[in-house]
Amino acid sequence: MSDELQRLADSIRAAAAARSPLRIRGGGTKDFYGQALAGDLLDTRGYAGIVDYDPTELYATVRAGTPLAALEAALGERGQMLAFEPPRFAPGGTVGGAVASGLAGPRRQAAGGVRDFVLGVRMLDGRGDDLFFGGQVMKNVAGYDVSRLMAGAMGTLGLILEVTLKVLPRPAAEATLRLEMPEDRALETLNRWGGKPLPVSASAWSGGELTVRLSGAAAAVRAARGKLGGEAMDADAAARFWEGIRDHRDPFFAGDEPPWRISVPSTAAALPLPGDQMIEWGGALRWLRTQADARLVRDAASKAGGHATLFRGGDKSVGVFHPLAAAVARLHRNLKAELDPAGILNRGRMYADF
Amino acid sequence: MNVRMNDTAFLRKAEVVARLRERLPRESVLFEEEDLRPWECDGLSAYRMVPGVVALPAGEEEARHVLRVAHALEVPVVARGAGTGLSGGAYPIADGVLLSLAKMKRILSVDPAARTARVQPGVRNLAISEAAAPYGLYYAPDPSSQIACTIGGNVAENAGGVHCLKYGLTVNNVLRVRGLTVEGEVVELGAEALDAPGYDLLALVTGSEGMLAVVTEVTVKLVPKPETARVVMASFDDLGRAGEAVAAVIAAGIIPAGLEMMDRPATRAVEEFVHAGYDLEAAAILLCESDGTPEEVEEEIGRMTDVLTRAGATAIRVSESEAERQRFWSGRKAAFPAVGRISPDYYCMDGTIPRKRLGEVLAFIGAMEKKYGLRCPNVSPAGDGNLHPLILFDGNDPDELRRTEQFASEVLQKCIEVGGTITGEHGVGIEKINEMCVQFSPEELETFRRVKRAFDPKGLLNPGKNIPTLHRCAEFGRMHVKRGALPHPELPRF
Numbered sequence: 001m002s003d004e005l006q007r008l009a010d011s012i013r014a015a016a017a018a019r020s021p022l023r024i025r026g027g028g029t030k031d032f033y034g035q036a037l038a039g040d041l042l043d044t045r046g047y048a049g050i051v052d053y054d055p056t057e058l059y060a061t062v063r064a065g066t067p068l069a070a071l072e073a074a075l076g077e078r079g080q081m082l083a084f085e086p087p088r089f090a091p092g093g094t095v096g097g098a099v100a101s102g103l104a105g106p107r108r109q110a111a112g113g114v115r116d117f118v119l120g121v122r123m124l125d126g127r128g129d130d131l132f133f134g135g136q137v138m139k140n141v142a143g144y145d146v147s148r149l150m151a152g153a154m155g156t157l158g159l160i161l162e163v164t165l166k167v168l169p170r171p172a173a174e175a176t177l178r179l180e181m182p183e184d185r186a187l188e189t190l191n192r193w194g195g196k197p198l199p200v201s202a203s204a205w206s207g208g209e210l211t212v213r214l215s216g217a218a219a220a221v222r223a224a225r226g227k228l229g230g231e232a233m234d235a236d237a238a239a240r241f242w243e244g245i246r247d248h249r250d251p252f253f254a255g256d257e258p259p260w261r262i263s264v265p266s267t268a269a270a271l272p273l274p275g276d277q278m279i280e281w282g283g284a285l286r287w288l289r290t291q292a293d294a295r296l297v298r299d300a301a302s303k304a305g306g307h308a309t310l311f312r313g314g315d316k317s318v319g320v321f322h323p324l325a326a327a328v329a330r331l332h333r334n335l336k337a338e339l340d341p342a343g344i345l346n347r348g349r350m351y352a353d354f
Numbered sequence: 355m356n357v358r359m360n361d362t363a364f365l366r367k368a369e370v371v372a373r374l375r376e377r378l379p380r381e382s383v384l385f386e387e388e389d390l391r392p393w394e395c396d397g398l399s400a401y402r403m404v405p406g407v408v409a410l411p412a413g414e415e416e417a418r419h420v421l422r423v424a425h426a427l428e429v430p431v432v433a434r435g436a437g438t439g440l441s442g443g444a445y446p447i448a449d450g451v452l453l454s455l456a457k458m459k460r461i462l463s464v465d466p467a468a469r470t471a472r473v474q475p476g477v478r479n480l481a482i483s484e485a486a487a488p489y490g491l492y493y494a495p496d497p498s499s500q501i502a503c504t505i506g507g508n509v510a511e512n513a514g515g516v517h518c519l520k521y522g523l524t525v526n527n528v529l530r531v532r533g534l535t536v537e538g539e540v541v542e543l544g545a546e547a548l549d550a551p552g553y554d555l556l557a558l559v560t561g562s563e564g565m566l567a568v569v570t571e572v573t574v575k576l577v578p579k580p581e582t583a584r585v586v587m588a589s590f591d592d593l594g595r596a597g598e599a600v601a602a603v604i605a606a607g608i609i610p611a612g613l614e615m616m617d618r619p620a621t622r623a624v625e626e627f628v629h630a631g632y633d634l635e636a637a638a639i640l641l642c643e644s645d646g647t648p649e650e651v652e653e654e655i656g657r658m659t660d661v662l663t664r665a666g667a668t669a670i671r672v673s674e675s676e677a678e679r680q681r682f683w684s685g686r687k688a689a690f691p692a693v694g695r696i697s698p699d700y701y702c703m704d705g706t707i708p709r710k711r712l713g714e715v716l717a718f719i720g721a722m723e724k725k726y727g728l729r730c731p732n733v734s735p736a737g738d739g740n741l742h743p744l745i746l747f748d749g750n751d752p753d754e755l756r757r758t759e760q761f762a763s764e765v766l767q768k769c770i771e772v773g774g775t776i777t778g779e780h781g782v783g784i785e786k787i788n789e790m791c792v793q794f795s796p797e798e799l800e801t802f803r804r805v806k807r808a809f810d811p812k813g814l815l816n817p818g819k820n821i822p823t824l825h826r827c828a829e830f831g832r833m834h835v836k837r838g839a840l841p842h843p844e845l846p847r848f
């Protein structure tokens with residue numbers, strides 16, 4: 001066992017014995033996300049490095065403290081990528097943080113979310129036990145899928161030590177198109193396109209403008225451009241635009257109103273809520289900038305068959321994450337109690353009561 | 355003493371039947387020996403057990419009643435879909451309830467705009483694609499058993515299929531599961547929106563072999579049917595080279611819509627059955643499919659052909675029509691029945707390995723054929739590293755059955771040793787429970803037990819499957835192999 005791994009395990013064991021909470025942290029680029037931060041800092045950045053990357057096997061095994069940028073650069077050199085486009089928000093984020101937060105970027109609807117790319121994890125549970133689940137192969141149904149459970153668990157069930165992520169070749173060709181249209185038409189159009197074999201890999205509508213990205217074989221992108229119409233964007237400007245959406249540097253995300261991240265079925269009608277909206281993921285993600293009451297926002301999301309997260313800032317006492325149904329909440333508490341019996345790991349970061 | 359035990363069991367069974375009948379019609383509760391017989395095994399037919407009672411709820415309310423009764427009386431419950439599982443996941447328990455979801459087979463809705471379908475658990479996999487076809491959509495995961503197996507069983511096993519390399523497994527294509535906890539409480543996991551709040555319990559329940567919850571409704575993703583698809587059939591005169599060609603395709607940045615391998619014993623067995631026109635002289639053939647727009651497919655087929663030629667293919671054919679494409683695949687889909695004709699019994703393995711170790715593992719299987727004196731044709735979705743070697747044996751010969759099980763166990767341990775897993779898509783069930791002790795450490799197995807306790811503290815849902823007890827591992831006595839490396843690899847083993 002490396003010294004650093006030993007240190008992490010010892011910290012967890014000591015904290016468990018003392019029942020004193022730990023706050024797991026990589027680069028801190030997502031400190032804003034979730035409920036209040038509590039406990040002694042446990043920094044993962046000392047446990048870094050790419051353990052195994054074989055482009056022909058389409059996976060990379062990476063230590064949690066590895067800078068996300070370092071992994072993306074290594075993949076880029078071999079013409080591959082993390083297809084879920086994890087948002088970075090700021091420089092310095094780690095791979096562990098990207099997986100634990102479970103956040104995916106513009107390609108989410110076309111390619112899948114973080115959990116769709118997790119093949120295996122090595123983790124320390126709340127007892128400090130060193131555990132492996134899943135592996136490096138795409139198909140694996142031995143035992144329960146604990147590795148996918150770690151994606152998006154916000155570090156509340158264990159400290160991710162290493163993660164094996166499925167990687168994909170970068171698309172051979174891309175094009176970005178821009179079309180003028182009102183919200184209703186954009187929703188209808190995106191869903192209609194979604195039902196056709198078109199290589200749409202990202203979409204963003206705001207302020208009467210719909211921007212779509214096509215990715216795939218050159219022939220497919222060319223053919224789709226003809227079918228979709230609109231104005232083609234210059235490649236550099238397009239790359240900047242999508243990075244702005246992915247990392248929230250787009251002007252839409254500037255300003256004082258807290259952003260809500262509302263996911264609904266892609267066909268849900270325009271949400272009747274005050275404030276500016278940006279629609280991503282073919283209609284399945286609605287960003288909302290508003291000072292409106294949390295109850296209003298959550299009711300609208302629930303009615304549309306979705307859920308709303310108070311993404312950044314605002315009054316967190318309303319609960320950052322959408323409340324869970326009682327039976328599901330009970331399963332959450334049971335899992336937490338089983339995997340982290342002392343209740344020390346990122347306690348209350350996801351829901352206040354566990 | 356014996357008599358009294360039987361009396362107790364009898365009284366208990368009578369009580370279970372009586373309580374079930376409070377809410378289920380007579381014909382939905384089976385308890386006579388002759389009615390129970392047909393339920394004694396799943397696709398792993400070497401293992402049989404007559405269940406105590408079979409309950410066939412017609413809807414979620416009735417299913418809830420079954421669970422509540424079983425929970426109150428502390429009787430174990432085994433959920434069952436179509437019973438096509440190959441690892442004994444639906445193997446019954448003698449004094450338990452077998453909960454068949456077969457009557458819950460309604461397609462509740464197909465939403466072409468949202469590209470989703472909401473279905474009951476007993477709906478057959480293929481029926482979903484058939485219902486979606488009028489809208490130019492289909493459900494991507496397509497196990498070879500798709501005409502028979504149910505979506506509930508697919509969720510419970512995280513089933514895969516020919517198209518999984520490009521379109522993902524069940525877990526990647528299910529948006530929401532509605533289910534019942536062991537107490538009969540309704541839970542909704544996942545959502546028709548994306549990235550539901552809280553833990554990813556949907557992923558956790560997928561592949562959990564009916565041990566965490568009973569699935570009563572599923573919302574699946576539908577995807578647009580590609581405009582066209584074509585398949586390249588490449589012959590190789592060496593198994594190892596065919597294995598390397600698989601890795602070469604992926605290395606070239608191509609994600610085929612399907613990439614499968616059949617060795618010569620397999621092509622010979624199926625050719626007689628399907629007349630697909632396979633190259634019977636080749637040591638192995640690869641089927642490599644491209645789908646998309648006609649332009650895209652044209653371009654990709656060209657690249658595939660290049661890579662396969664450079665990888666040493668001795669002959670290449672490309673399907674020129676949809677009928678021909680279907681014919682090329684027909685042998686793959688019919689492999690099991692075809693093999694069933696040349697041998698009284700066969701045993702299907704399911705290990706997954708890193709693609710680059712394919713040649714090595716195939717050679718190992720060849721050596722095992724000699725060691726145990728049993729034939730073992732191979733039909734494998736090799737593109738995702740999954741292997742389905744079929745050991746041919748005669749179940750009436752106890753020694754052949756014993757040799758078959760040892761053969762299989764050695765191959766599974768080899769899969770672990772090269773960094774793979776004992777099961778890619780068929781599940782652990784009762785079949786591979788010993789090998790779980792090799793793949794996982796005692797602490798990892800304990801974590802699985804903890805997860806189980808979080809959902810089912812009394813251990814009433816499908817007990818005895820998937821996760822071995824400590825005791826069982828001690829009896830099996832084989833050591834845990836750490837992540838693709840045996841402890842002390844420098845020491846000779848055999």
Ligand SMILES: Cc1cc2nc3c(=O)[nH]c(=O)nc-3n(C[C@H](O)[C@H](O)[C@H](O)COP(=O)(O)OP(=O)(O)OC[C@H]3O[C@@H](n4cnc5c(N)ncnc54)[C@H](O)[C@@H]3O)c2cc1C
Pocket residue numbers: 396397432433434435436437438439440442443444455475496497498499502503504505506507508509510511512513514515516563564565567568569570690779780816
């Ligand atoms: C010829 C043949 C080919 C096959 N090919 C493939 C293939 O290509 N890919 C593949 O992945 N598999 C394949 N299989 C295996 C099998 O078809 C799959 O595992 C399938 O998903 C099982 O579905 P089922 O409805 O038959 O489930 P069953 O066999 O009835 O049950 C399987 C497991 O699921 C549980 N279960 C069933 N329904 C529910 C429910 N509603 N809620 C909770 N738990 C439930 C059972 O308890 C059991 O543990 C094949 C099998 C055969 C016989």
